[in-house]
Amino acid sequence: MNTNESIPVYDYSTPVQKKDKIDISKYILDYFMEIPDPVPIIKQGNTLVLSRGNLSVIAGAPKTRKSMFAAALVASFFGNNTFGLTGCVNGGKCLLFDTESSQSHTMKQMKRIYSLLGWEKPNSNLVVFHLRECSIDERIEIIKQSIDLFKPDWVIIDGLLDLVNSANDDTETNLLILELMRITSVYDCHLTNILHTGKSNGGQMLGWLGSYAQRKAETVFQLVKDGDLTKVQPAETRNVAFEEFSFLIDENGIPYYNGVVTRMSKQEKKVYDMKLSFTKILAPNKILNYEALKLEYSEIAGVGNRTAASHISQMRNENFIRKTDNGGYCLTKVENE
Numbered sequence: 001m002n003t004n005e006s007i008p009v010y011d012y013s014t015p016v017q018k019k020d021k022i023d024i025s026k027y028i029l030d031y032f033m034e035i036p037d038p039v040p041i042i043k044q045g046n047t048l049v050l051s052r053g054n055l056s057v058i059a060g061a062p063k064t065r066k067s068m069f070a071a072a073l074v075a076s077f078f079g080n081n082t083f084g085l086t087g088c089v090n091g092g093k094c095l096l097f098d099t100e101s102s103q104s105h106t107m108k109q110m111k112r113i114y115s116l117l118g119w120e121k122p123n124s125n126l127v128v129f130h131l132r133e134c135s136i137d138e139r140i141e142i143i144k145q146s147i148d149l150f151k152p153d154w155v156i157i158d159g160l161l162d163l164v165n166s167a168n169d170d171t172e173t174n175l176l177i178l179e180l181m182r183i184t185s186v187y188d189c190h191l192t193n194i195l196h197t198g199k200s201n202g203g204q205m206l207g208w209l210g211s212y213a214q215r216k217a218e219t220v221f222q223l224v225k226d227g228d229l230t231k232v233q234p235a236e237t238r239n240v241a242f243e244e245f246s247f248l249i250d251e252n253g254i255p256y257y258n259g260v261v262t263r264m265s266k267q268e269k270k271v272y273d274m275k276l277s278f279t280k281i282l283a284p285n286k287i288l289n290y291e292a293l294k295l296e297y298s299e300i301a302g303v304g305n306r307t308a309a310s311h312i313s314q315m316r317n318e319n320f321i322r323k324t325d326n327g328g329y330c331l332t333k334v335e336n337e
Contacts, residue, residue: 040088041154041190042077044242049085049219050190051239052153055180057160057213058194060223065230065247066194067101067109068255069223070156072247073192074126075116077154083257084245092153097129097143099159106130108253109158115254127152131162139163140176144183152189160193160213167207177212190218231261271318274311277301278321279331287328 029035038051050056058073060066074094076085098106110128114120127150131139140163147155157163164172184191193213196206214220214236222235228248234241244261281296282288288296290312298308312329315321322332 038239039188041092042073043086043088044084045086047242048239049242050154050192051218052188052190053184054190054218054238055177055184055213055216056190056192056219056221057217058192058221058223059197059210059214059235061197061225064223064225065249065255066223067158068112068249069221069230069232069247070096070158070192070194071109071112071116072255072257074113074156078113078117078126080116083247084243084260089153091125093125093127093150094154094156095127095129095146095150095152096156097131097139097146097158099131099134099139099157099162101130101132101158103130103132106132112254115252136163136165140179147183147187147189151187155183155189155191156194157191158194160195161206161209164209167209170208173207173209173212176209177216181216229258273301274315275320278315282321282329282331285330287324287326287330289328293329 038048038054040048041050041052043049058066058069072080072083073085074096076083077087077089077092077094079087096109098109101109106128110126113126114123127146129142129146131142134142143155143157143163161167164176167173180191180193183189195210195213197210217236218238219234219242220236222233224231224233226246229246230248231244231246233244246258246261247255248258249255277297277300280300281293294305294308294312297303297311298305301308301311303311312321316323319332321329323329
């Protein structure tokens with residue numbers, strides 16, 4: 001697209017003109033109204049993940065493969081069921097707007113999606129835009145005009161941060177999210193935003209923009225890199241939470257499903273953390289007297305003396321640690337005292 005052409009500038013600051021009195025009656029819900037359930041865009045089994053008229057967010061620290069996951073989602077939307085996700089729109093149309101990548105990387109993303117779907121020629125149901133060279137106002141206007149033109153079922157904005165001057169501007173970011181919400185309602189589509197999380201803020205999404213996006217989202221996919229794996233977690237959802245799963249990247253840079261991540265119960269996690277702490281203290285062949293073990297466990301587990309004593313007793317009952325003939329304590333696997 002020739003960005004030198006005259007494009008209307010979208011100005012959030014334009015004051016709302018005074019209008020006639022609003023008919024509020026059409027906004028009141030009648031108890032006996034029959035309101036249909038949300039229309040799904042993507043499901044995981046019987047669990048609703050994305051639906052029409054809603055926003056979602058793909059969140060993660062830099063290099064957690066957010067764009068790779070977006071490619072997997074798009075492929076699922078168009079019929080690739082290998083990620084445990086199912087597209088629910090026959091002949092659906094998806095618009096993908098890349099605001100930050102180079103043109104070559106955007107092209108790689110499109111080819112990645114085509115590869116996952118086995119497409120060998122252009123498919124008009126997927127339209128990919130490269131907006132890196134555009135101003136903020138141009139990007140917003142192009143997105144709005146394109147949605148009005150193509151009437152998509154699903155829109156993905158890879159780089160929501162590039163639609164604002166500052167992620168910390170309360171007014172600007174709030175108006176942007178409200179505008180995106182309006183678009184999903186007017187055009188009956190779903191809109192997914194990709195947004196970085198910060199390293200210095202506990203992994204939260206950046207600024208007011210992240211806060212508003214998270215608050216208004218139907219689903220927030222939290223991506224966490226664990227070695228070669230990337231885990232996809234349901235950080236926030238207004239539906240039943242989907243099952244956490246993970247994916248890997250093959251030698252050609254194509255994501256592939258690695259299965260559902262088994263989640264521990266709170267009790268299982270508590271016992272796991274207990275065993276991990278005792279292993280750190282006593283591995284590989286360390287022996288400590290009771291008071292020394294209790295003190296070190298209290299420090300590493302962040303618990304009081306009474307709790308430490310209780311955990312030592314529990315681990316002895318489970319035969320994870322044992323008392324030696326000399327009165328010391330070691331891991332049960334240690335055979336030679």
